[in-house]
Amino acid sequence: MVKRRRGTVIVVSSTAGFQPLPGNGTYSASKAFALVHAEALAAEVAPYGVTVTAVAPGLVETEFVETRSRVRAPRAKVSVDRSETRRGRRAARSGARPAVRHPGRRRDQGGSRPEPGDPDRDYDARRTVSDARPTSSPSVEQPVAQPLPRRVQLRTQERVCRRSQSQTPQLRRTAGVTATCSPTTDCASGLPLRLITALEEELDTGAADAEDGWWFVEVVIAGPADQGPAPVHLIPTRADKPAYARLLLQRTASPAPGPHPRDYLPLIQAIR
């Protein structure tokens, strides 16, 4: 590609790359790796007209998700539990702690100091893809036994953002669809996550037909990060199922020759 002075590399990272996922640590670490590596690679090959794009989808409807739900909760539909999310929100508004469960910490202990976990009790290694079944006892749930309420996931992400607060890009939201940031400070975690966070309420109230579904938020980071101010386009698109909605956050920063990131949209959308 470098010799030919053209080419495109698309690296599929994940929103998992923005946060540690207990119970799937290697996965989330590998996706963080993929993201940062792609950004470095993008800068390396940009002078040669080769573009590197990292795509960070949320959960997408593939066998990956099916496997996950078979392992964890085979009968549960893979979706964010909106009621749980709402509860979490109300709790957050009233200052209560979000309902995150940890092994070794019983529900009724609230925020008190957790008992030491017992690995044999907290994780039943005999559970396999074929015999997995939902467990009803909170004390034996592993921390990722259910999808986290989205609110809690966002909180986790906000924490990641704060870690790099000194580099947090100036973020300006206009009409909910456009934001401006400084790409030189566009830390991989900060920009998309802040946008996701900022958009959450809007998404929640903005589309009645998504009430029973959940949001796919796809983050596309394109081009080298050090090439001057760049617009951020948020392109809301609807998937064919009305209960689902997808967002594509796209940063267009690359002055290098080659296809515009927008040209990848059909391909990226085909990745599902």
Place this chain on the structure above:
Amino acid sequence: MTLVARREERLRELADELASQNGVQVEVVPADLSDERQRDRLASELEQRGLTVEIGVNNAGFGIYRPLYASDRKRELEQVRVDVEAVVDPKRALHPRNG
């Protein structure tokens, strides 16, 4: 378009579907990307077929969904090979054989 994954039969199914739906030519190269030698073979296979990579998508990957203390060593390391090693392999990352 060229599809790469482990299971040839399923790749062919998908290839047929994509080809008939979109009227494009779809090639299939079965390969386990966790295996360095198979990644080599992928590169030479592309060359042999005269295929030039315009857009490479690094999509292969998997999760385990088990805490490390309950995880299988072989599977865990395999995950790093697919999710990380295959992504950075210089022989695959930028498809130099197609240079």
